[in-house]
Amino acid sequence: MLKRTSTLRLSLAALLVFALLLPGAATSYHTGIGGEQNNAGEVIEDVAKEGCLCHNTEADNTVQVILDEVPYGWAEGETYTMHLQLIGGPEAGGAWTGGFSMRVSEGSLGGEDVQNWEGDLTTLTQIEASANVADRMWVIDWTAPAAGTGAVTFWITGNSVNGDAIPGADDRWNQLFFTLPENDGASPAGLRTLFAGDGNVQAPEPDHHGVDLHHMGAKLRAHWLGLLGFGAVIVVVAFAGFLLRYGFSTSYQGRSNQLRLRYHLNRRGDQ
Known part of the structure; x- marks a missing residue:
């Protein structure tokens, strides 16, 4: 009888631990995320617009969300290739390093090692294979809409994580929002870099620190x-x-x- 009671207690304890870990595991989306999500009973209408609240309730400016090669204005049917990168947050380790959720008001999104969330061409997120890149960088293609559409709004949420596949205090996220006007001939030529964050970016450590004199x-x-x-x-x-x-x-x-x-x-x- 005593042995049966001990076994029952151990089973209940294991079930309790599993129940505590299950919400965290269920809300860790290294395979991509977007659109409407449920976070601890609260509905996130759009992760790209509202943020990755499953990891932390507030955005963190120590994470730099950088979008490079952004035009000053768009032209009908043109495809613009941009580079999205996250700098800051926890050290890139473990199985996963980061991810993002992106939405545009017009046009269509694509790129390398990314996917449209649930087939919606106005949304974009990482795939599982690109959630563990050390540089936390993704190549994004945006194809402009038809002429006369007007200004297009971009929403990007970037998530920098410690790689344990469980939301925690070490994980950080930030957001970049901007509007891209239609090119009416008055927009400047060339490309630019946009970013959100405190600008405190440190250079990476060198791979090596010189050459040993004995080997010269x-x-x-x-x-x-x-x-x-x-x-x-x-x-x-x-x-x-x-x-x-x-x-x-x-x-x-x-x-x-x-x-x-x-x-x-x-x-x-x-x-």
Whole structure:
């Protein structure tokens, strides 16, 4: 009887732990996310517009949402290739590193290693294979709508995670919103970079920190020989200057005395 009671207690404890972990696992969408979602009983009408509330309730400006190669205006039917990148947040480790949810008011979205959420061409998110890229970068294609549509609004939510596949305090997200006007001939030419965040971006650590002197071999010897040669040239130039300055000092002194004498004679004649 006692053994049966202990087994029942262990089963209930395991079930409780599983129940606690289940909501977190259910709301970790490394395979992509978009549109309407349910978060702890509350409805998120659009993740791209409202944010990834399953990870944290507030956006975090330490995460930089960067969109590169953005035009100043759009032309009918043109396809614009842009690069979306997330910088900041937890270290990129574990099985997953980040993801995003994007929506446009007009036009259609596509790209590399991305997908339209539930077939909606105005939405875009990562796929499972691109949720574990170390640089948290995705290539996005946007095809402009028909002429006369007017300004197009873009909504992007970027999620930078620690890779444990469970929403937690370490995960961070931020949002980038902007409007792209229709090109009426007055829009500037060229492309630009848009970003949202505090701008505190640190350069990545180098892959290596120089070369060990013991492994430089002939290159190191050539370096020192070059320095010795340069030093020898400096010594020769200095010696030549010293010789020119003091090697004929007697002649210089005699000529100097003649100049002084001529100066005194001229002054005496003037007086």
